[in-house]
Amino acid sequence: MLPTDTSTTEPILKMTGISKTFPGVKALSDVALELRPGHVTALIGENGAGKSTLVKILTGIYQPDGGNIEIDGKTVELPTAEAAQELGITAIHQETVLFDELTVAENIYIGHQPRNRYGLIDWAAMHARAAAILHGIDAPISTRTRLKDLSIAQRHLVAIARALSIDARIVIMDEPTAALSYKEVEELFGIIDRLKKAGKAILFISHKFEEVWQICDYFAVFRDGRQVGAGRLDEVSHNDLVKLMVGRDVTQAFPKLPAEIGDVVLKVDGYCHPTEFDQVSLELRRGEILGLYGLVGAGRSEVCQALFGVTRPSAGTVTLSGRPIAVRSPSDAIDAGIVYVPEERGRHGAITAMSIVSNISLPSLKVTSRRNFLRMAEEFDLARKYAERLDLRAASLSQPVGTLSGGNQQKVVIGKWLATLPKVIILDEPTKGIDIGSKAAVHAFMSQLAVEGLAVIMVSSEIPEILGMSDRVIVMREGRMAGVFEREGLTPETLVRAATGNKEAAA
16 A cells, blocks of 8 residues: 655645747746645636646646746756656546557556666566556556556556656646546545545646545636636635636526427337347437436447447337438438537547538538539638537637637537538537536537427436436436436436436435
8 A cells, every 4th residue: 555644735846927828829827836745736727728738837748938836845847748757747637648559567667667787678577566556556457458458447547557656746637537437436536545645746637526525625726827716625615616717607507498399300219239238219309308327338328329320239220200210320320310429529529630610511511512622611601600609719710629628629529510400419428528617508509409409319427417408318227228217306316226226215
């Protein structure tokens, strides 16, 4: 186990007056941050507030235009990522940067492998040290297992072990729970508690306020590239943080509008897949938001991916507007009027190196082309229409999608599918990794789509989102439907009981 450290609560790291400007954008302006050993500091802010820029400065990827960084009271420079690591700074990102074909031990020690007296890699020492670190964080993973054979949660444990392998004193966790189940999140929090006891200073970035209140001691709030608040978390309220973060009250996180629910648009009967789901049957009506809830691995996303033609079911039928359809590929689904906004928007929903206009118009090239030639004016008109409709915040439509905040990237992905004029839109974890202000905007737009008559399927792991936005809820468990519930009177306890198979009331 990690040793206990009773070190002082004086800051180990101080950043003051930090500024950073990119062409046309003031990313950070005179911000400050303090991290204390044995404590967790929450870095809070909307997408685009400057959090990622600060982390990149702290890890040596970006150089600040001005300001001062102190570690243990001494001014330091972080010209490279290697320099940051040598000073004991490491980061664990939402999407862990690991190597699938390498073993666990190789991933933990890549770039700083132990070597013998001849300068060669000491494989025995590397596996022994890796095993000791994994044991210290209660991670029962073989050091010889290839990373591609691990679950997402196990990959996060390997990333944490890699951070500890360089004897990090400052650990940055950027949305570490985004892809974890409730049980895995609790296990991660146990590891964070042990890191605190070992005297590590932890910077925790999360859009989930319940996590911030559960594990953090201090907070710093950024808005529009400036620090607008900092202090002890037990001295502020939830509403105080929201006001600091967005500059206004977010009075209604789930602004669901009353929509007229019409005829059945989509009917699925006896849908099966050899390994992912079995006997799924559902009906979706015009103007309805149908929530799909379940634990990680329950089969929710897999059903939606089959409906969009990403995978092929082994049995079952799909009827759209009363007409049987065969969806063998995404192009079949799009032509029929079914579109899918995936959970991993950066990897599967957008081409991040391409511009906003190119992403939005991509599925609609038949509309913006004549005789196989792209008409750029029509392409820009189409992109502008949906960018304005979604209140997309960007310098221009030519801006690469990868440079946008998470919330604005999500708007681009939604916009490109709305441009195809679908009958059914599937939103898989639509607010994953975006801030509370952007969440409210996505929820408002989702509700407006239903009012306009679009049929919506919303996959979500967040119970408040399911309860706040759904007209009906289907709960999945182990690839099967565990229950169908109307919105009226639905409680979190009912959802958890159905998702876990626990007949006792959930605490």
